[in-house]
Amino acid sequence: QSVLTQPPSASGTPGQRVTISCSGSSSNIGSDYVYWYQHLPGSAPKLLIYSNNQRPSGVPDRFSGSKSGTSASLAISGLRSEDEAEYYCAAWDDSLSGVLFGGGTKLTVL
Amino acid sequence: QVQLVQSGVEVRKPGASVKVSCKASGYNFITSGISWVRQAPGQGLEWMGWIGLYNGHTDYAQKFQERVTMTTDTSTSTIYMELRSLRSDDTAVYYCASVKAGALSWFDPWGQGTLVTVSS
Numbered sequence: 001q002s003v004l005t006q007p008p009s010a011s012g013t014p015g016q017r018v019t020i021s022c023s024g025s026s027s028n029i030g031s032d033y034v035y036w037y038q039h040l041p042g043s044a045p046k047l048l049i050y051s052n053n054q055r056p057s058g059v060p061d062r063f064s065g066s067k068s069g070t071s072a073s074l075a076i077s078g079l080r081s082e083d084e085a086e087y088y089c090a091a092w093d094d095s096l097s098g099v100l101f102g103g104g105t106k107l108t109v110l
Numbered sequence: 111q112v113q114l115v116q117s118g119v120e121v122r123k124p125g126a127s128v129k130v131s132c133k134a135s136g137y138n139f140i141t142s143g144i145s146w147v148r149q150a151p152g153q154g155l156e157w158m159g160w161i162g163l164y165n166g167h168t169d170y171a172q173k174f175q176e177r178v179t180m181t182t183d184t185s186t187s188t189i190y191m192e193l194r195s196l197r198s199d200d201t202a203v204y205y206c207a208s209v210k211a212g213a214l215s216w217f218d219p220w221g222q223g224t225l226v227t228v229s230s
Contacts, residue, residue, distance in 0.1 A: 035216060045217070099214060103154045
């Protein structure tokens, strides 16, 4: 099935490490790179991780990505209040011949 | 540095069409095209399709195949997304995003978004 599954919510306290998972299939994550986007309320989404685990210039090294088989994860260490946002994974899907986004994970910093 | 500036808020009645523009500046060979992504109220991001900047090639998501057309005006570096036969569930913020060559899921940067409201 061509979907990317993320937990709807995640939370942590300042300084903690949190991870957000993204589960897919052989037609998407299993055969292409995974990208992660941060979406703050009222702003445009921002590229956070590209090609599974690479950070664009300007993205703090507190953010890291990984991929194994048909699943991927985004890890945020040293959690800060400004990290409170919605996070989306994305990947090309060969079956759909299109880009799939995960459903999004709302991160709350307690 | 690529910059994308989108047109303003639109309000349409069901059954009408809307055409959203995205003016690009500062792009080079790294930018291969522009994708359109939308976010309905309370929903996640949804990819609608993309258009190649240099050859006008388009790929549309199956869901929008029959109702969407993406075009470019190279003289003004403006990309357009037209959505027809609008329904209330097309109410959303529509974003354009720069696509990196060879990486159709690489969206960076994004336009500021255009709110389209469909209501009778």
